[in-house]
Amino acid sequence: MRTHGWSGTAPVDDDEAVDRILAAARRAIDRSGGDFSIAEVARDLGVTRQTVYRYFPSAEALLTATAIAHTTHFLDVLAEHVSRIRDPATAVVEGIAYTLERLPHEKYLNLLLAPGRASAFSAGVTSDTALTFGRSILQRYAVDWAAAGISDAELDELVEHMLRIVQSFVIDPGRPPRRGEELRAYLTTWVAPALDATRRGVVS
Known part of the structure; x- marks a missing residue:
């Protein structure tokens, strides 16, 4: 130095x-x-x-x-929001939806992911820094990931998948954009089944 x-x-x-x-x-x-x-x-x-x-x-x-260094407030708010959700699929759906809803109100996260900036960040959405940030989010959830049958490697892949979904909605929110219950219904239909399948594998 x-x-x-x-x-x-x-x-x-x-x-x-x-x-x-x-x-x-x-x-x-x-x-x-x-x-x-x-x-x-x-x-x-x-x-x-x-x-x-x-x-x-x-x-x-x-x-x-x-x-990323200044998103502690967002992580705390998100953790509190999903603190009573213990089902993995429900938690992931709500985490993605709530992140998209909070984005306009989170200054530093918005700078990172908002349209016009998202394309510049896109190459780094799977970077070690981004994945570490995503992992820190899931670790604040009330979900017992191990009991749900999700290994550390699978948790990393889940983080990547969630980041990719958030990024895609930021770049193109849809016409018209999905919000509220409509957004959650879409995520429940197309994202939640992957988590449900993991749970069924544990139960069987």
Whole structure:
């Protein structure tokens, strides 16, 4: 880690450097929205753009990391919303539907997934960062995934499937867009059966 710059106060290690870059990116997003630049973040920190690029290869990568780092509120709200749902299929359906409904109200998540930004994020929807974020969502559910017969590997695939579904609805909500009970009925018809089949396999 280079120690020059940083407005005269160098971070003690790479973890602190990343934290400070993410904080500067959040300030840039608050000022400029999702169109902030690496140069803007670098100026805030008193470093060169190359220093920021050593930790984040692009503005999109930095936006993704910043958005995920600041979605704790959303995760808490979602966890509370599905806290009484123990059936895997019902929980997955409600989690997808509620995420789509909350998206306009969640600033950082909206920046990451909203139309116009979703296409830029699409290549990363199956990235390790995105999958880790998705896994953190499912781990907050009240569902006993192991008892439902879903292994760790299958849980990772479920996370990927849910992210792909959310992404597809963000990119093209439908004409007209499905909302409320209509959205849940659609997901129950086409998404829930996969989870129900897993449960039947456990019971049999």
